[in-house]
Amino acid sequence: MDMRKNETLVITCDRGVSGYLRREIEQLSYTAKSVSDTRIEIAASLHDAMRLNLMLRTGVNVLCLLKQFSCKNPDELYKEVVSFPWEDYILPSEYLSIVSRVNTLSINNSVFASQKVKDAIVDRIAEKRGSRPNSGPDRDNVVINFYWNEEQCWLYLNASGKKLSDRGYRKIPHTAPLRENLAAALLCATGFDGSQPLVNPMCGSGTLAIEAALIALNRAPGLLRSNFGLKHIIGFDQEAWGALRKEARARSRKELPFRIIATDIDKNAIESAKKNAQTAGVDQLIEFHVCDFRDTPIPEEKGIIILNPEYGYRLGKQPELEKVYESIGDFFKNKCAGYTGYVFTGNMPLAKKVGLKASRRLIFFNAKIECRLLEYHMYIGSKEGRHDDRP
Numbered sequence: 001m002d003m004r005k006n007e008t009l010v011i012t013c014d015r016g017v018s019g020y021l022r023r024e025i026e027q028l029s030y031t032a033k034s035v036s037d038t039r040i041e042i043a044a045s046l047h048d049a050m051r052l053n054l055m056l057r058t059g060v061n062v063l064c065l066l067k068q069f070s071c072k073n074p075d076e077l078y079k080e081v082v083s084f085p086w087e088d089y090i091l092p093s094e095y096l097s098i099v100s101r102v103n104t105l106s107i108n109n110s111v112f113a114s115q116k117v118k119d120a121i122v123d124r125i126a127e128k129r130g131s132r133p134n135s136g137p138d139r140d141n142v143v144i145n146f147y148w149n150e151e152q153c154w155l156y157l158n159a160s161g162k163k164l165s166d167r168g169y170r171k172i173p174h175t176a177p178l179r180e181n182l183a184a185a186l187l188c189a190t191g192f193d194g195s196q197p198l199v200n201p202m203c204g205s206g207t208l209a210i211e212a213a214l215i216a217l218n219r220a221p222g223l224l225r226s227n228f229g230l231k232h233i234i235g236f237d238q239e240a241w242g243a244l245r246k247e248a249r250a251r252s253r254k255e256l257p258f259r260i261i262a263t264d265i266d267k268n269a270i271e272s273a274k275k276n277a278q279t280a281g282v283d284q285l286i287e288f289h290v291c292d293f294r295d296t297p298i299p300e301e302k303g304i305i306i307l308n309p310e311y312g313y314r315l316g317k318q319p320e321l322e323k324v325y326e327s328i329g330d331f332f333k334n335k336c337a338g339y340t341g342y343v344f345t346g347n348m349p350l351a352k353k354v355g356l357k358a359s360r361r362l363i364f365f366n367a368k369i370e371c372r373l374l375e376y377h378m379y380i381g382s383k384e385g386r387h388d389d390r391p
Helices: 018-027 046-055 074-082 110-129 180-190 207-216 238-250 267-280 318-335 348-354
Strands: 006-012 032-035 039-045 061-070 095-103 142-149 152-158 198-200 260-264 286-290 304-307 340-345 360-366 369-377
Touching: 006 046, 018 032, 018 039, 018 180, 039 046, 046 061, 046 238, 061 074, 061 142, 074 110, 074 152, 095 110, 110 142, 180 207, 180 304, 180 340, 180 360, 180 369, 198 207, 207 260, 207 267, 207 286, 260 267, 267 286, 318 340, 318 348, 340 348, 348 369
Parallel strands: 095 142, 198 260, 198 304, 260 286, 304 340
Antiparallel strands: 006 039, 006 061, 032 039, 061 152, 142 152, 340 369, 360 369
């Protein structure tokens, strides 16, 4: 297998994130061929896929298109899949996982589709190599993504394996944590680049603060994990992989010019955040405090403050949270003059309780919850603390 041959690569993302993902991809000198709300297609090689796995902060998976075909029924599916030269990609000693998404009248569930695809792949390898790979749900080795929409099918090699959001540092997640790639996208939306302080009250397990530290250090998020799906494919270039990692480490900064401050009223949350930051190698760069968000220390240098309060669907109670959101507005006005403040929430009625006029309202999705990242400019002087009944 030639890892430097140009293929069709698809980088997937969560809804609302493709603009930030496209910016990342273009900063790495790749050109988007097509862009949708949840995916970006480029022409690049599997060698490039190694680099994308290392560098991307906001993506979910890097997929390489292996085959596209028309299919009307499960028998045709098996014939099309078994005709592909899987023995050139997968050793019999490997472990195989199939991830399917199906929207067709031919079958009524993705589990059956995954089974047919798996059978075809292992049967082909057994015929050509004399033995077949083991298979199952764990995405630790070779992962094949299969999509069947009406009468069209696509087979992809998942070069990432597990999601890119699984950085590997969040060993102790707190209640309802943000996914790492969503946290990175939110920070991208704020314009944070490490050239200013970042303050994160209500930090929970510390994901926003840790992702901010990684961004500020210019540290590739993929350096935090050792395993990717591409590493289990025949022809994987270990030497090139080592060179890419070395290059990424060389570009990383050692220190930050400004502080990152993370606070939470829950002592257990701060303990979790500290341990996660330590695993990520950035604990010495983040100042943690156990305190009410209103008592968060605010650096004199003007920067960014971002909060992700409870939405009230799983964790909080609506009347109590109304007071919390009102207090956020007061906190912004009274302690954060000169800062740009952000509130990320999936509850817009609660967001109105902040009582300040948002200069921007950006749509993101936290799992299936439609959320907003609300931006507030805390002016010094006459404009400070303008009120508005809109979020």
